[in-house]
Amino acid sequence: WMRQAWKLYPESVIMAGVVSALAPFGIWCAYQIHIRPWYYRKEYTVVRAEDPYAKVLEEAYKDFVPHKLPK
Numbered sequence: 001w002m003r004q005a006w007k008l009y010p011e012s013v014i015m016a017g018v019v020s021a022l023a024p025f026g027i028w029c030a031y032q033i034h035i036r037p038w039y040y041r042k043e044y045t046v047v048r049a050e051d052p053y054a055k056v057l058e059e060a061y062k063d064f065v066p067h068k069l070p071k
Contacts (some may be wrong), residue, residue, distance in 0.1 A: 006013050047054045 002013075007048060
């Protein structure tokens with residue numbers, strides 16, 4: 001069936017090979033990002049002081065104490 005698939009859809013066979021080759025690396029990277037603790041984040045949402053939502057956030061997080069970073 002492989003010869004028939006190659007004859008009819010060579011681009012699909014090539015794409016399937018590329019996906020099969022790269023999928024383990026993508027799954028591993030997603031897992032590494034998933035197990036990283038929340039305080040290792042590198043991207044944050046910036047809210048300007050004049051934004052009306054800023055006051056709501058400030059009130060909601062006034063008692064928030066983040067974890068200390070590991071050494």
